[in-house]
Structures are given as C-alpha cells and as structure tokens.
Amino acid sequence: MKKMFFLVFILIGTASYGQTLKKLKVFCKDNFDPRASITVEELEQDPVLAVDALKNNLVINGFKVISERVAKEKFEINNNGTKQGSSFNQDLSAGVTTYMKSVYVITLVYSARPDTGCGGVVMSNLSGQIVDLANDGEIVATFSFNQNGLEGKCTSKVMESLAVALKEKQKIK
DSSP states (O other), X not given: OHHHHHHHHHHHHHHXXXXXXXXXXXXXXXXXXXXXXXXXXXXXXXXXXXXXXXXXXXXXXXXXXXXXGGOEEEEEEXXXXXXXXXXXXXXXXXXXXXXXXXXXXXXXXXXXXEOSSGXXXXXXXXXXXXEEGGGTTEEEEEEEEEOOTTOOOOHHHHHHHHHHHHHTTOOBO
C-alpha cells in the first residue's frame, strides 16, 4: 500500500511541475543569436539569488556568459577645439562610460515572497529583457513569470526553464 501512495505522489508532483512552467513567457526575435556572448546585469538586492541561478543555467546550456566584472567603467573627459578664422570653438564634455565585452546584456527585476520551500523565499513575479549592445540597444528577447501565493516554484527551476527556452529560441506564451 505504501508503494502505491508513493507512486501517486510522484505523478501529482510531475503534473504540478508542468503546469507551473506554463506561466513562464518568453519571446525571442529572429535576430537573437544564442551563440553570442551575454552578460547578466547584477541586482542591488537579490534575495533568491536569481542572477547567479540564471548565469549558471546559461553556462550549462552552452551560452558564452561574460562576467559583469569584466565590464570597465571609466571617467572620460573630451576636449575638442576647432579654429575657424579668428574664432575658436571648444566642445568640452565629461562623463562615466561603461564598456561591456559582450554582445547581449540581460536585465531583470522580480519580487520575492516568503515560502515554506526553496530556502524560505521564492519569486512571486519576474520580468526582463535581452538588449543587443552591438545593434544600438535593440531589445531582442523578453521574458516574464508569475506565480500565485499557493505556488512555490523554486528560482533554480524557473531560471533553468528560461535558459532552455532562450537556447532553443522558443516562443512560449
């Protein structure tokens, strides 16, 4: 009798797993290239460690992930002058520029809530985009995920599903 109960429990768990993943929505434009280098932008607060989970799953799925630490921030001063006849025109500017060594950058935001599983905290919603840095900042992919208070899909499973969908350039709706 115990074996039968255990088997039924596994089947219910599997059905629940498939239903929850349907709440992940991914859209990739045709010009998104999963073989290009990609950086995941760090978050100020990341209680479920979503950025690390996404980086790990992208690497596992064959993406060329470039660490954000490789990005270099520089303070630049430009001083250009031109002389025309008796007048002198000067263009002076200063600013901070960040240089990324990847083609794409993933930006994401999410909300977290307490849950009894997954280390005590799960994402309640997630949204993000992939920006093509080599093509004037064009958005080449978007994604979102929502789960209600009764669901508790762990961050690692959501990020695994996202990485697989991006690799396959799936359009999940």
